[in-house]
Amino acid sequence: MITAGIDIGTRSAKAVILNGHKILASEVRAVNNTVHKVSCEILKKSLQKARVSKWKLSGVVSTGYGAGSVKIAKKKLPSPFCIAKAVNYIDKNINYAIDIGGLITSSISIGRDGCVIDYLENEKCASGSGRFLEMISDALEIGIEDIGPLSLMSNTPLRMSRQCIVFAESEVISHVNSGEEPADILAGLHKSIAERAVSQIKRMDFSPPLAITGGVAKNTGIVHYLEKFLDTTVFPIKEDPQIMGAIGAALLAANR
């Protein structure tokens, strides 16, 4: 059975085509304000890559912040459900997932069968999200994929006093002006983002193994500090962590 999962996040849109439990193709695009157009495009593109016709699809599920704008999806599901399902598909032993996306960070407690036992989400404040990293990478003029490794080079991370992204940006600029090393600034920021996620997951009854999903999971700096603060090693995910929500949506599309 061929199914599709479409995850429209706050910063990027993801589509995955599954044949049963096998991933045929996936596509990731940045989201601008034309959400509907993007969702059509990524589906078309991923179907092309999978060499599957649109009519072969037996189910399409959408998820994420902009799930409502995906017209083709018959069913919308909240992201924690999809992430839990996808993480469970990767490995049945994983108890917890931290999903750090464009704006939203969530901690999910996962049951044996891939259902959600409990979850927490920040929906009021974007501090500690991927947007933070984007803003800082722009401010420092260092590529988004380079900031994680660079943050690990620092021996003396700076302490950041502001949590709000808007204020942290000006704090970073004043640090740069006073001649601080970019690595030290980045290390401080990565630490503070990891701290936010850790304080969220600690509000639940946390126990390893833990998986990290979402675009920010690709950042080695964040993963390093999460491992350090939680005193555990993160379960390695062989798929792209950014498309986990879409994988879960496609898996759940088969059930309906």
Place this chain on the structure above:
Amino acid sequence: MLNEEKLFAGVDVGSNTAEACILDQDGNIKASHIIPVRPVPEKSAKEVFYLSLASSGIRKEQIGLCFSTGYGRNNIYFSEDNVSEISCHGRGAHFLNNRIRTIVDVGGQDCKVIRIDRNGFLEDFTMNDKCAAGAGRFLELMAKKLDVDISELGKLSIKSKRPVKFSSTCAIFAEIELLQKLYYGKKKKDIAAGIHIAMARRIKSLVGRTVLKEELCLTGGGSKNIGMVRAIEHELNVRFRALPIDPQLIGAFGAAIFARDSWFMSERQVS
């Protein structure tokens, strides 16, 4: 030369703008200037101070005493002392209108509610400097996304009859929400009005249960935005008194008044 009347200066280095204000002995403004801040507070202070001197032809020797205030008030070499901006806003507003008891200050990076007693001394204050929601920076970001000049945003918002409802308070979340609203074809003026309401609600939550004693005034850059003034008045159900000087200058004005007070105090001790 010795008998020449001394003047007093106050410099307020905020997070977005720096202001300088020069007063005579009766507290009348002789010169004032506002600039956007430079990366280093000392530079902003020096620049705004000398610009205000230059614009009025006052020589530096005429300044008896200069005080500084605001976020970057430390390490300003020509300033004798520094006073917190909360005290300065209180002192400044009270000097201009001695019936004022509550001051709402909407600055670039923070928002404060200041209560003063009948002598102009600080009674109590609440402040939000942790989160950009409720500060001028929020409006700036939204204006940029709407592609409207920040000075036009207020005027645009009061034209609206059906303000759009915003569910987020966080500036970053609101940015995304705003783009969605634009995408769904909402009018700019209605979005602008919605932004001002969201911000006023945030200020209302800051006020919380504190009683707002009459009379009130609004200071800081936010007070120049008519949409902001009306939205806060509406949410808090109050009326703000207009101040006789530019409300963005109140911090610097208050600092200059403190400098003047201190000068007379020491002069009395000498004689």
